[in-house]
Structure formats: structure tokens, C-alpha cells
Amino acid sequence: MTSSTEAMKDTSLDKGHRVGNFHEYYKFNPPMNRLDVLQKCGILEYIKTTVIKHDTITQIARERDSKRIKLDINEQHVKLDHTLAYCDLGCNEGDLSLALSKEMAEGLQTACSLHCLGLDIDKELIDRARSKKNCQQDTGDESNHPDKISSDVRVEAEFQVCNLNDEADHLTKCREYLDLAGKERFDLTSVFSTTMWIHIHSGDEGLVAFLKRVTSLTNHLLIEPQPSKCYGKVNVRLRKMNRPEEDISLERLRMRNNIEVEIDKLLEEFGFERVVLDAKASTEGHENSRTKWKRNLQMYKRKNME
Secondary structure, three states, X not given: OOOHHHHHHHHHHHOOOOOOOOOOHHHHOOHHHHHHHHHHHOHHHHHHHHHHHHHHHHHHHHHHHOOOOOOOOOOOOOOOOEEEEEEEEOOOOOHHHHHHHHHHHHOOOOOEEEEEEEEEOOHHXXXXXXXXXXXXHHOOOHHHOHHHOEOOEEEEEEEEEOOXXXXXXXXHHHHHHHHHHXXXXXXXXXXXXXXXXXXXXXXXXXXXXXXXXXXXXXXXXXXXOOOHHHHHHHHHHHHHOOOOOOXXXXXXXXXHHHHHHHHHHHHHHOOEEEOOOOHHHHHHXXXXXXXXXXXXXXXXXXXXXO
8 A cells, every 4th residue: 555645656667557647638538427317316416506506605695795885686687797606626638627617607687706626636737727627718709708608707727736545635725725716615526536535545535534634625515435346347457567556455444345335424423415406316215317327326415505
């Protein structure tokens, strides 16, 4: 077992199979694969109609209470400059971060700045993400320009190198960004297929600590945990490359035997509840949110939000 920082030293030899930093990831699994699932299961609509709406209403109430403006929250055509903050943890080279930001921006009805922070441990992937962001900002094609969603909406993306297993690094990067955006928490945080890598390199305690940090920093969480069977595939791939294996034993990673249930319990413990978008699916014990690679996309929200 190696720390994620140590593992990055030989990342070219492991080809992403030790830390999850796959350098051609979006070539074989483009953002649309997940966006299609999010659309079909209703999560994308939930984000547009509930996550964004909640931010707008609370922002209006905050401004009204400070006597800066006087507005009826139910007014249909409120025009108010406010900020929506989104964080993508384990963002790779940013394709999905930017694509989901664009989808959210298209759902905005008021003047808004949408701030996206993408964090990943791999500097090369972050450099690629920054290049893509800059290329999109330089293009004159408004259909592909994240800052040209509408005359009232601005989308600003920032990508930073961050070791998510490192509490200080994770908290510092997120809190500094939130301070600049003028927010206490992110409105939405996404964790796409990242939990297993956190778990392998930080153990049960590290995964618990990671999820506690994430929930402390956001109001809504979109999470895609790798199921238990994925853990065994890590060493299969490393063996094929004649690379050192990781300790993924049940003696060390006791939570992995039923990891999705364990994560659900932890999120409940940390004050979050799963958003059920399909009553029938809820009765059957699952939702129509499974990807083609057999992973569930689940939305959670903070209980008793203002």
C-alpha cells in the first residue's frame, strides 16, 4: 500500500491504474455518457430546477434581509447578480466539469456568475484542463463558449492540483475558492468514480474523513462510488503491467465489502439525505441512474437547508 503522493512519482508506469488519473479517459468515456444518464434519471433537471432555484431564493433572502434590496421571492422575473459555486473532485482534464457547468448555466434564469472549481492530483491533467478552459474562452463560437451561455450568465472555471487525501490541501483549496466566490459552501459538489482511489490510499478512516470534509463544504452532492467489485480489478491491471500491487484486503478496507451502502450510511450520518426522483424506483430499492459501466449516480442534499 502506498500513499497517493508516493504513487504519483511513478504514475507513467502505472498508466492511471494506481491513482485513477487516466490520461485518455474522456476519449473512451466522453462526458455525454454521464450527462445522458443524469438526464434520463432526472438528476440534471433536479439540478436545474432545485439546486439553482434554492441558491437564487436564499441569495435573494440574504440581500433582502441586509436591506440592500426589496424583492418578492415569488416574483417571476427577478434580476439579481448572484453566484452559483460548483466543485468537481477528481476532475481529470476537466471535460465533464465544463460540460456539467454549461448544462447548469443553461438552466439559469437570472443574472448569475457560475463558478466551477476542478481539483485533481495529476498536474498534467490539470494543465490540460486549463488549456481547454482557455481555448473555449478564446473561441468566437458562442455555442461552445462557456462564458457565452446567455447575456446574463457568466461561467468561470478554475482547475487546481490537489491531493484529496490530504486534509489541509483539500480544505485550503476549497475554502480559498469559496472565499473568492463569496460563498459559505458549494451549491453542488460532484465526485465521479473517485471514492475507491481515496479509500485504497487512505483506508477506511481516510474515506470517512474525506466524505465528512466534502459534506461540510457543500449543500448538494452528486456522487458515483465505484462498487465493491471494482476494487479487485485494480490489482489485476497492475499485475498485467508487472507493477507493485495495493493492499485492498478486507482486513484493511473493511468498508469495501458493501461500499455503496456504507457510503450512503455515512452521508446520512453527516446530515445529508438521498434525493429520490422516482417513487417506483424508490419502492424497488434502486433508481434508473446506473451507467453503462454499472455504477450508480446518486444525488444527495443537506437536510434542513435554509
